Amino acid sequence: MDIQNAERPDLAKSKRDRILEAAATVFCQDGYTGASIDAVATKAGVSRQTIYNHVGDKDGLFKEVVAALTDKSAAKFMLLMEEFPDKPTDVSAELTAFSARFLNHLTQDKTSRWLLRLAENESGRYPELFTVWREYGSGRKRSLVAAQLSQLALNGFLDLDDATLAARQFLALLTAEWRAEFQLGRFPSEEECTGMAERAVKTFLRAFGKR
Amino acid sequence: MDIQNAERPDLAKSKRDRILEAAATVFCQDGYTGASIDAVATKAGVSRQTIYNHVGDKDGLFKEVVAALTDKSAAKFMLLMEEFPDKPTDVSAELTAFSARFLNHLTQDKTSRWLLRLAENESGRYPELFTVWREYGSGRKRSLVAAQLSQLALNGFLDLDDATLAARQFLALLTAEWRAEFQLGRFPSEEECTGMAERAVKTFLRAFGKR
DNA sequence: GTCCAATTGGACATTAGTGTCTAAAAATAT
DNA sequence: ATATTTTTAGACACTAATGTCCAATTGGAC
Numbered sequence: 198m199d200i201q202n203a204e205r206p207d208l209a210k211s212k213r214d215r216i217l218e219a220a221a222t223v224f225c226q227d228g229y230t231g232a233s234i235d236a237v238a239t240k241a242g243v244s245r246q247t248i249y250n251h252v253g254d255k256d257g258l259f260k261e262v263v264a265a266l267t268d269k270s271a272a273k274f275m276l277l278m279e280e281f282p283d284k285p286t287d288v289s290a291e292l293t294a295f296s297a298r299f300l301n302h303l304t305q306d307k308t309s310r311w312l313l314r315l316a317e318n319e320s321g322r323y324p325e326l327f328t329v330w331r332e333y334g335s336g337r338k339r340s341l342v343a344a345q346l347s348q349l350a351l352n353g354f355l356d357l358d359d360a361t362l363a364a365r366q367f368l369a370l371l372t373a374e375w376r377a378e379f380q381l382g383r384f385p386s387e388e389e390c391t392g393m394a395e396r397a398v399k400t401f402l403r404a405f406g407k408r
Numbered sequence: 409m410d411i412q413n414a415e416r417p418d419l420a421k422s423k424r425d426r427i428l429e430a431a432a433t434v435f436c437q438d439g440y441t442g443a444s445i446d447a448v449a450t451k452a453g454v455s456r457q458t459i460y461n462h463v464g465d466k467d468g469l470f471k472e473v474v475a476a477l478t479d480k481s482a483a484k485f486m487l488l489m490e491e492f493p494d495k496p497t498d499v500s501a502e503l504t505a506f507s508a509r510f511l512n513h514l515t516q517d518k519t520s521r522w523l524l525r526l527a528e529n530e531s532g533r534y535p536e537l538f539t540v541w542r543e544y545g546s547g548r549k550r551s552l553v554a555a556q557l558s559q560l561a562l563n564g565f566l567d568l569d570d571a572t573l574a575a576r577q578f579l580a581l582l583t584a585e586w587r588a589e590f591q592l593g594r595f596p597s598e599e600e601c602t603g604m605a606e607r608a609v610k611t612f613l614r615a616f617g618k619r
Numbered sequence: 620g621t622c623c624a625a626t627t628g629g630a631c632a633t634t635a636g637t638g639t640c641t642a643a644a645a646a647t648a649t
Numbered sequence: 650a651t652a653t654t655t656t657t658a659g660a661c662a663c664t665a666a667t668g669t670c671c672a673a674t675t676g677g678a679c
Contacts, residue, residue, distance in 0.1 A: 369584030
């Protein structure tokens with residue numbers, strides 16, 4: 198199959214991608230059991246048999262979807278993390294701005310939301326899959342944030358004793374309101390993200406800011 | 409049906425309860441679509457027909473389960489909230505002790521965990537059901553915590569400007585580690601709960617404690 | 620003991636989904 | 650143009666689930 202993709206990248210990849218994309222939406226909407234191959238096929242505009250040709254069976258389809266989403270999501274977050282303020286002139290303002298972008302991305306990005314949902318729902322069925330996701334997805338996010346916070350501490354902007362814990366708490370504060378209010382369907386607007394980021398950063402800095 | 413329950417409370421209630429109990433575990437394990445009436449029937453030690461006699465159909469069963477769980481969970485939390493420290497001699501220690509108990513209950517209690525799972529998974533299917541749950545379950549929890557925090561502030565132990573926000577952030581800090589590490593299957597021990605509570609309260613008091 | 624409601628087990632029709640197979644059609648390469 | 654590979658549509662067998670109907674049975678109430 199790799200050979201085929203290498204030789205006919207455009208069309209083969211396009212069809213495969215359409216399948217994976219459709220499968221992602223269906224899996225995340227209906228869960229593993231509720232999702233039907235037929236639904237994926239029609240949504241992808243592809244015959245059912247083609248899906249079986251590509252991924253074998255439902256299990257295979259599911260695993261490929263999760264792998265693809267994980268990669269996609271991780272890549273975007275890597276990029277986003279580069280905007281984390283290194284040597285801010287105004288810690289509060291710059292951290293807030295970054296947090297707002299971070300939160301906005303987390304809540305708007307379909308891939309991220311889908312993965313989170315899948316991870317929460319299907320972890321019982323595929324524990325090994327989501328162990329990987331956790332270490333590679335949310336775990337990686339946390340450790341990147343931890344590294345950045347350490348640097349801020351080193352540069353004298355924060356007062357930390359455990360950067361990993363601080364990162365976890367930072368992320369918890371940042372996503373607290375979203376988890377409580379928005380998770381069911383609605384999306385926060387950019388303004389709402391900014392508001393949530395402001396309140397989270399304010400508390401975070403009350404706890405860990407240099408006084 | 410109410411008449412029946414009133415006339416023969418023991419047996420009718422016992423059978424009904426066995427059904428609801430079994431249904432709760434099956435729904436939470438397999439989700440709405442994955443759960444089968446037969447599985448519920450066998451787990452409850454009851455004929456399938458009896459279930460249909462009691463609750464009509466799968467939808468009815470699901471709604472009754474959620475209603476029952478919501479009530480049960482709410483009652484327990486009401487009780488637990490009475491242990492919140494009013495006029496502590498040592499804020500940090502007493503708040504930590506309460507938080508540890510709270511977290512222990514939240515993570516160990518099957519009802520709570522099931523409801524949380526159901527809320528996260530099935531909110532798309534039954535939005536109205538979980539709007540109620542949110543206001544009556546997690547929302548009520550938060551507002552109770554907010555009230556207690558306000559009192560602590562009034563008594564000069566905390567420095568707050570928004571008690572509701574503080575309550576949300578408090579709960580987010582408290583559950584942060586559990587959400588990240590334990591959600592998939594494993595349970596935190598009492599010692600682990602104490603540890604998580606200590607770290608959460610420490611940060612919370614760094615942010616909001618009177619200095 | 621007799622009556623009555625609840626319960627049971629099993630047969631049943633219906634629906635929906637998975638995965639396989641095949642022959643025809645479409646797209647692609649040579 | 651022709652050969653090869655991919656894709657398609659549809660038929661198919663198989664499984665599992667929902668919800669209904671009913672006759673037989675249980676178990677408590679009077």
